[in-house]
Amino acid sequence: MPKMKCQAGLTPADVSSETRMGQNYPFSAIVGQDEMKRALLLAAVDPAIGGILVFGDRGTGKSTAVRALAGLLPPMQVAGDCRYNCEPGDERRLCARCLEQSRAGRLKHRQVAVPVIDLPLGATEDRVAGALDLEKALVSGEKAFEPGLLASAHRGFLYIDEVNLLEDHLVDLLLDVAASGVNIIEREGLSIRHAARFVLIGSGNPEEGELRPQLLDRFGLSVEVASPKDIPSRVEVVKRRDAFDRDPEAFTALWKRKDAALRTRIGKARARRDAIETPDRILELASGLCLALGVDGLRGELTLMRAARALAALEGEREVTEANLRSIAVSALRHRLRRDPLDETGSGMRVERALAEVAPP
Numbered sequence: 001m002p003k004m005k006c007q008a009g010l011t012p013a014d015v016s017s018e019t020r021m022g023q024n025y026p027f028s029a030i031v032g033q034d035e036m037k038r039a040l041l042l043a044a045v046d047p048a049i050g051g052i053l054v055f056g057d058r059g060t061g062k063s064t065a066v067r068a069l070a071g072l073l074p075p076m077q078v079a080g081d082c083r084y085n086c087e088p089g090d091e092r093r094l095c096a097r098c099l100e101q102s103r104a105g106r107l108k109h110r111q112v113a114v115p116v117i118d119l120p121l122g123a124t125e126d127r128v129a130g131a132l133d134l135e136k137a138l139v140s141g142e143k144a145f146e147p148g149l150l151a152s153a154h155r156g157f158l159y160i161d162e163v164n165l166l167e168d169h170l171v172d173l174l175l176d177v178a179a180s181g182v183n184i185i186e187r188e189g190l191s192i193r194h195a196a197r198f199v200l201i202g203s204g205n206p207e208e209g210e211l212r213p214q215l216l217d218r219f220g221l222s223v224e225v226a227s228p229k230d231i232p233s234r235v236e237v238v239k240r241r242d243a244f245d246r247d248p249e250a251f252t253a254l255w256k257r258k259d260a261a262l263r264t265r266i267g268k269a270r271a272r273r274d275a276i277e278t279p280d281r282i283l284e285l286a287s288g289l290c291l292a293l294g295v296d297g298l299r300g301e302l303t304l305m306r307a308a309r310a311l312a313a314l315e316g317e318r319e320v321t322e323a324n325l326r327s328i329a330v331s332a333l334r335h336r337l338r339r340d341p342l343d344e345t346g347s348g349m350r351v352e353r354a355l356a357e358v359a360p361p
Contacts, residue, residue, distance in 0.1 A: 023248035026255035027068040028262060031237045032228055033061055038311075039221045039331055040069050041262070043157075043199050045269040046310040050220025050303060051178075051200030053163070053211075053335060060225045061237075062203040066116065066159050071259060073114035074267045076155060080108045083147045084194045085115065085154040093195050115156030117149055117198075121165055129173060130185055130192065145192045150183045153198040163202030164209045171215050174200065178218050220303045221328070222335035224348070269313035276312050277319040278305055285325060285359055292354040295336045303332045322359065329355055 030037060039052050054062045079086040079098045086098045088109045094102060101107040119128065130148035149158065160166060166174075177183050183196040200218065202211075228234045244251040286304040293300075308324040317324070334347040 023252055024067050024071045025064050025241075025244055026252055026259050027065070027072050028258035029240050029244070029251070029255045030061055030065055030068065031233055031240065033065065033225050035223045035331060036062070036065055036225050038328075039223045040065060040201075041072075041266065041314060042221070042307050042310040042328070043201075044069065044073055044266050045314055046273055046306055047197075047199045049199075049306045049310060050299075051202065051218055053216070053219040053222040054201070054203040054225060055206050055222070056203075056225030057227055058205060060227055062225060063159075063161055066157070066201050066203070069157065070113065070116040072263050072266060073116075074263060074270075075111040076114050077109050078112050080110070084151050085112075085156070086195070087155065095194055115153055117153040117156065117158050119149055119158055119160045119170075121160075121162055121167075123149065123170070125169060125173060128170060129183055131187070132190060145185070145190055147194070148183075150177060150196040150198070151194060154194075154196050156198055158198045158200050160200070160202045162204050162208065163215075164204040164206075164211050166215075168212075171212055175214055175218065216335055217297075217299065219335060221307060221331040223331055224334075265314065268316075269310065272316075273310060273313040276309050276317070278309055279319060282308065282320050282322065282325055285322065288358045289329060289351075289355055290333070292358050293333060293336075293351065294338055295333060296338075300333055300336050304329065307332050326355060326359075 027037070027040075036054055039054075043049055043052055054066075056062060076085075077088055079088040079094065080101065082095060082098050084095050084098075086094045088098075088102075088107060091099060091102055098107060126148065128149050130151060131146055177196050178200060181195060181197045183194055185192045202219065204211075228237060240251075283301070283305065286301045286308075289304070290298075290300040304325060305320075307328040308320045311324045311328055312318075312320045315324075330348045330351045333351050337347050337350060
């Protein structure tokens with residue numbers, strides 16, 4: 001018997017328990033973890049920053065923060081009943097069915113929530129990329145494509161918990177799609193290609209293994225989270241989580257206004273993002289920092305520029321400032337550093353030290 005399907009082609013296993021209950025923990029209610037929250041907000045303002053890697057101990061709110069992000073994102077326009085989340089008005093990126101409807105003047109629009117899709121570690125390649133619809137094949141003899149998680153995540157977020165434990169064949173698939181923005185399926189006589197542009201968010205515990213360098217380089221920002229070290233913060237975390245578990249609706253209502261203010265702030269930042277200037281001196285500082293750290297390629301500079309610009313947009317500024325760049329330098333570069341056996345300093349400290357040398361405060 002085929003798996004029961006939920007909204008957007010997901011099986012129940014692909015939907016978090018909070019989502020099934022219709023409630024996500026409010027983003028504004030998360031205690032501390034400022035670097036992680038800022039990185040998620042920046043990715044919401046500009047998905048071109050790239051993915052976000054969140055490493056830290058168990059029970060530090062990694063999964064909660066990612067799922068809470070879904071409640072902050074302004075809705076997006078989707079073409080008709082498209083299974084690939086096609087964006088209306090952009091014929092270059094419409095799937096064949098939507099393109100045909102658009103040219104015939106029959107393409108309808110609708111608003112949907114920005115998808116935040118879970119990719120379980122045990123998922124098969126067919127479940128991730130898509131495969132032949134066995135039900136249609138058996139019942140009617142028709143060859144039809146059943147979209148996978150990559151189609152559901154298009155124009156949204158794809159979340160992988162314990163990403164460092166992901167199987168190699170899925171890592172290879174994600175690398176191919178992340179590089180091209182297109183998912184290509186060639187099997188069982190089917191030849192399908194569809195757009196698959198998403199922000200990849202991975203979380204994990206560094207004690208359980210490292211990421212392959214090729215995948216690590218695909219993440220735009222890398223943040224580290226830890227359990228609170230002071231008693232008041234720990235008590236506040238426990239109190240808020242307990243209140244949410246006992247009455248999710250009442251707790252969410254308490255934070256509704258703050259989440260709404262953040263949502264408005266993200267929307268305004270998106271609208272002004274492309275108009276924000278990035279002075280040459282900021283680009284020169286970014287390049288000098290990457291050279292001082294021995295960062296390979298130019299992805300480091302591009303991420304620094306995009307993240308600093310998104311931060312400037314989020315803070316309502318007209319141009320990128322040195323303070324913006326300093327704020328996100330560690331998150332943008334800590335995972336791009338080569339290992340130095342003679343330097344036991346943590347990667348974040350190495351970035352801060354190089355920044356102080358390149359541009360003394």
